Amino acid sequence: MIKSLLSSFLLCVGFVAWSQSNEEAVIRQIFDHALRKGKSYEMLYDLSVNVGPRLSGSPGAAAAVEWSRQVMTDFGFDTVWLQPLMVPHWVRGQKETGRINSKRSGTVDINVCALGGSIGTGPNGIAANVVEVKSFDELKILGTKGVQGKIVFFNRPLDPTKINTFAAYGGAVDQRASGASEAAKYGAVAALVRSMGSNLEDYPHTGSMRYAPNVVKIPALAISTKHAEQLSRLLKEEPDLQIYLENHSVTLEDVPSYNVIGEIRGSQFPEEIIVVGGHLDSWDLAQGAHDDGAGCVQSIEVVRLFKQMGYRPKRTIRAVMFMNEENGLRGGLKYAEQAALKKEKHIAAIESDRGGFVPRGFTVPTDEKAKARVRSWKPLLEPYGLSDFSTEGGGADIGPLANQGVPLLGFLPDSQRYFNYHHTPEDTIDKVDKRELELGSASMAALVYLIDQYGLK
Amino acid sequence: MIKSLLSSFLLCVGFVAWSQSNEEAVIRQIFDHALRKGKSYEMLYDLSVNVGPRLSGSPGAAAAVEWSRQVMTDFGFDTVWLQPLMVPHWVRGQKETGRINSKRSGTVDINVCALGGSIGTGPNGIAANVVEVKSFDELKILGTKGVQGKIVFFNRPLDPTKINTFAAYGGAVDQRASGASEAAKYGAVAALVRSMGSNLEDYPHTGSMRYAPNVVKIPALAISTKHAEQLSRLLKEEPDLQIYLENHSVTLEDVPSYNVIGEIRGSQFPEEIIVVGGHLDSWDLAQGAHDDGAGCVQSIEVVRLFKQMGYRPKRTIRAVMFMNEENGLRGGLKYAEQAALKKEKHIAAIESDRGGFVPRGFTVPTDEKAKARVRSWKPLLEPYGLSDFSTEGGGADIGPLANQGVPLLGFLPDSQRYFNYHHTPEDTIDKVDKRELELGSASMAALVYLIDQYGLK
Numbered sequence: 001m002i003k004s005l006l007s008s009f010l011l012c013v014g015f016v017a018w019s020q021s022n023e024e025a026v027i028r029q030i031f032d033h034a035l036r037k038g039k040s041y042e043m044l045y046d047l048s049v050n051v052g053p054r055l056s057g058s059p060g061a062a063a064a065v066e067w068s069r070q071v072m073t074d075f076g077f078d079t080v081w082l083q084p085l086m087v088p089h090w091v092r093g094q095k096e097t098g099r100i101n102s103k104r105s106g107t108v109d110i111n112v113c114a115l116g117g118s119i120g121t122g123p124n125g126i127a128a129n130v131v132e133v134k135s136f137d138e139l140k141i142l143g144t145k146g147v148q149g150k151i152v153f154f155n156r157p158l159d160p161t162k163i164n165t166f167a168a169y170g171g172a173v174d175q176r177a178s179g180a181s182e183a184a185k186y187g188a189v190a191a192l193v194r195s196m197g198s199n200l201e202d203y204p205h206t207g208s209m210r211y212a213p214n215v216v217k218i219p220a221l222a223i224s225t226k227h228a229e230q231l232s233r234l235l236k237e238e239p240d241l242q243i244y245l246e247n248h249s250v251t252l253e254d255v256p257s258y259n260v261i262g263e264i265r266g267s268q269f270p271e272e273i274i275v276v277g278g279h280l281d282s283w284d285l286a287q288g289a290h291d292d293g294a295g296c297v298q299s300i301e302v303v304r305l306f307k308q309m310g311y312r313p314k315r316t317i318r319a320v321m322f323m324n325e326e327n328g329l330r331g332g333l334k335y336a337e338q339a340a341l342k343k344e345k346h347i348a349a350i351e352s353d354r355g356g357f358v359p360r361g362f363t364v365p366t367d368e369k370a371k372a373r374v375r376s377w378k379p380l381l382e383p384y385g386l387s388d389f390s391t392e393g394g395g396a397d398i399g400p401l402a403n404q405g406v407p408l409l410g411f412l413p414d415s416q417r418y419f420n421y422h423h424t425p426e427d428t429i430d431k432v433d434k435r436e437l438e439l440g441s442a443s444m445a446a447l448v449y450l451i452d453q454y455g456l457k
Numbered sequence: 458m459i460k461s462l463l464s465s466f467l468l469c470v471g472f473v474a475w476s477q478s479n480e481e482a483v484i485r486q487i488f489d490h491a492l493r494k495g496k497s498y499e500m501l502y503d504l505s506v507n508v509g510p511r512l513s514g515s516p517g518a519a520a521a522v523e524w525s526r527q528v529m530t531d532f533g534f535d536t537v538w539l540q541p542l543m544v545p546h547w548v549r550g551q552k553e554t555g556r557i558n559s560k561r562s563g564t565v566d567i568n569v570c571a572l573g574g575s576i577g578t579g580p581n582g583i584a585a586n587v588v589e590v591k592s593f594d595e596l597k598i599l600g601t602k603g604v605q606g607k608i609v610f611f612n613r614p615l616d617p618t619k620i621n622t623f624a625a626y627g628g629a630v631d632q633r634a635s636g637a638s639e640a641a642k643y644g645a646v647a648a649l650v651r652s653m654g655s656n657l658e659d660y661p662h663t664g665s666m667r668y669a670p671n672v673v674k675i676p677a678l679a680i681s682t683k684h685a686e687q688l689s690r691l692l693k694e695e696p697d698l699q700i701y702l703e704n705h706s707v708t709l710e711d712v713p714s715y716n717v718i719g720e721i722r723g724s725q726f727p728e729e730i731i732v733v734g735g736h737l738d739s740w741d742l743a744q745g746a747h748d749d750g751a752g753c754v755q756s757i758e759v760v761r762l763f764k765q766m767g768y769r770p771k772r773t774i775r776a777v778m779f780m781n782e783e784n785g786l787r788g789g790l791k792y793a794e795q796a797a798l799k800k801e802k803h804i805a806a807i808e809s810d811r812g813g814f815v816p817r818g819f820t821v822p823t824d825e826k827a828k829a830r831v832r833s834w835k836p837l838l839e840p841y842g843l844s845d846f847s848t849e850g851g852g853a854d855i856g857p858l859a860n861q862g863v864p865l866l867g868f869l870p871d872s873q874r875y876f877n878y879h880h881t882p883e884d885t886i887d888k889v890d891k892r893e894l895e896l897g898s899a900s901m902a903a904l905v906y907l908i909d910q911y912g913l914k
Contacts, residue, residue, distance in 0.1 A: 031618065436874070
């Protein structure tokens with residue numbers, strides 16, 4: 001009996017040892033392929049430079065749909081298809097104008113841009129006094145008396161002491177998302193929001209804003225962080241200075257667009273699907289190299305690497321280019337709706353939407369068992385710089401799958417430089433390092449490989 | 458008795474808990490100061506742009522000595538002094554010329570630069586046939602018959618599959634360091650070495666080379682990685698093409714220079730010294746922002762942060778700007794010689810010379826006890842992205858202190874982008890991210906704080 005137990009134990013240890021070394025070898029192979037013969041950077045160059053900006057509803061977005069359909073077809077994915085949906089169609093219009101009219105300092109041009117979803121000022125613009133606040137609480141204290149007829153200048157910066165810049169962003173973005181309606185409640189005529197950037201910069205950051213129901217809509221614009229500092233200084237000297245703002249943005253009727261989906265079918269459990277995805281749309285001002293061209297090409301690269309290596313997955317691996325993450329999330333919602341309708345069995349969904357920076361780890365599922373499983377792979381992934389498995393959650397596009405009990409994960413690259421470029425004309429291909437991008441693709445492929453082999457439950 | 462044991466235990470637990478939380482609070486404070494009111498980037502801008510290139514013996518190096526003396530004096534360090542030494546004085550001379558003369562493709566200009574220490578070709582240059590090799594073994598097989606009278610083209614790239622790019626560099630740099638003398642043994646007239654860069658680039662990377670004793674000296678130049686690929690292709694079509702190389706570099710007499718040292722004296726154990734340092738010299742082609750301006754300003758910032766925070770260290774903290782790491786290591790040797798002569802007690806030395814990139818961890822001492830002590834601090838440092846304590850060793854400049862039994866450590870930032878810029882005109886301030894640099898300074902200060910509090914033995 002003891003002998004038999006012992007031999008079972010040894011068999012077990014033997015299997016684990018073999019299995020571990022096989023996993024190590026496959027993961028090593030994934031990284032070798034990605035770093036020697038990877039296509040991530042070439043794809044991202046093409047998407048960023050030749051397709052370019054691709055806000056939902058724009059010709060660029062339509063071109064990006066066709067681009068990704070073609071790329072996945074050319075790489076010989078088993079199936080590539082378009083999933084139709086309707087998307088919001090917001091258009092910026094001609095370039096915005098921003099100007100400080102000061103009695104003491106004269107006229108000072110300021111770099112501003114409309115926030116996505118904002119209405120326009122009309123061709124005559126808006127000229128008004130300014131009141132600076134750091135929070136909605138301050139706004140409330142000012143009340144209608146202090147705000148009526150003015151432009152509210154929201155000037156709370158990203159907290160530089162947060163090590164994770166996404167936490168800093170999360171602590172400031174309420175101003176961009178809801179500032180206009182909060183200000184309008186007290187009679188403001190426009191909202192001017194300090195850009196969501198980590199540094200002092202010349203260029204404004206766009207990004208989505210929402211109007212609350214039953215509140216008057218007022219224009220909402222972002223101001224560059226440098227000009228936000230300057231405006232704040234000038235306001236201290238001259239509280240009654242005026243600002244002139246002019247933007248021509250407008251929301252048109254919804255238009256048709258698509259998620260773009262490509263997959264290779266599983267050899268053993270083809271009905272079990274692992275989704276790996278990013279979002280195809282970008283802001284109109286940006287090439288969208290980091291946000292989220294990187295996530296798109298990395299997702300395609302996962303499948304392409306498997307094909308190049310001759311690895312035939314047990315489960316179906318599906319690369320999804322979601323449409324409309326930036327200003328509507330319609331792609332993520334449509335994908336989840338269709339998955340439920342077709343009773344598809346998703347065993348995991350992984351999103352890459354934090355830029356093409358050097359890998360740090362993965363965000364993990366909330367389910368305890370799935371989380372423990374992912375963390376148990378740390379020894380296999382740590383040699384590749386993947387050591388952070390501390391955060392739970394997936395990404396915006398895959399979020400709607402949570403209701404169906406799908407374990408959600410996210411690729412976690414380093415966050416330090418993300419908010420230098422986010423939603424700006426600076427989010428260009430030259431800000432992406434080839435090796436960093438390739439390491440990200442390989443990291444995601446390694447994770448997908450482990451999930452394919454062992455599942456999460 | 459049990460009661461007394463228990464209360465001792467509780468006291469002990471209580472102290473540990475207090476101590477741990479106190480350490481946490483101080484480290485948090487270090488990062489807050491560095492990220493809110495840090496001077497790292499401002500200093501590095503000044504050193505990179507206003508001082509600029511500073512190869513040993515150059516006017517730039519003399520200016521950098523004065524710059525760092527002034528900066529540490531202005532920050533109110535207790536003592537700032539210059540440590541005299543003699544340094545090699547190699548001068549590049551006028552810009553190099555490189556040209557392929559091909560019967561099939563005509564004349565093709567190639568981007569080349571002399572390697573540091575190389576002799577010149579003379580004003581008439583060198584025109585010769587080329588033989589390409591990937592290793593010294595290949596060279597040996599070719600022998601005098603295959604090499605005599607030719608230019609040897611060393612074309613082994615950095616291995617892209619090494620995750621740590623320093624390992625890839627280590628696997629290729631023998632070609633740069635010793636290629637000329639190895640080739641000269643078989644009668645070569647010059648060595649042309651593929652640049653030590655991670656990517657395909659237009660610009661060549663300089664760096665030091667050494668002539669072996671009793672071997673004829675021949676000129677040694679680097680060629681950009683893109684032109685190395687092109688040359689390799691052309692050689693396949695036309696093995697007897699010619700290359701023309703011209704460089705005017707020369708080694709002059711040694712000249713006086715200095716290490717620059719600043720310290721704050723310890724309050725309890727002033728005779729116990731913790732060194733934190735980088736090297737002040739850079740290559741002549743580069744601003745030396747990452748290599749090693751970053752290490753210099755981070756070392757100064759450690760001490761400045763302590764002063765700003767009002768933290769009075771128990772031990773003496775000494776920031777050392779070593780001279781001549783790039784082509785002689787005379788600064789490191791002089792510092793160790795003087796430390797031995799004065800019987801100074803160094804309890805640790807930490808070098809930052811891997812660029813101003815996002816922190817990953819630290820390299821640790823070889824001594825088992827000291828290594829275990831550093832690794833025991835991981836829980837305190839991991840929240841700041843410092844999770845890699847796997848590698849042993851310090852850095853080149855502090856290396857000579859090893860003989861005196863000083864525990865050596867190194868700051869370990871991410872390595873992916875380092876060899877994009879290393880020893881090239883691209884190593885400029887705009888390649889340094891402000892937050893990444895500041896996080897590095899804070900990381901080093903946190904480590905120095907822990908060593909100051911608890912020692913390493």
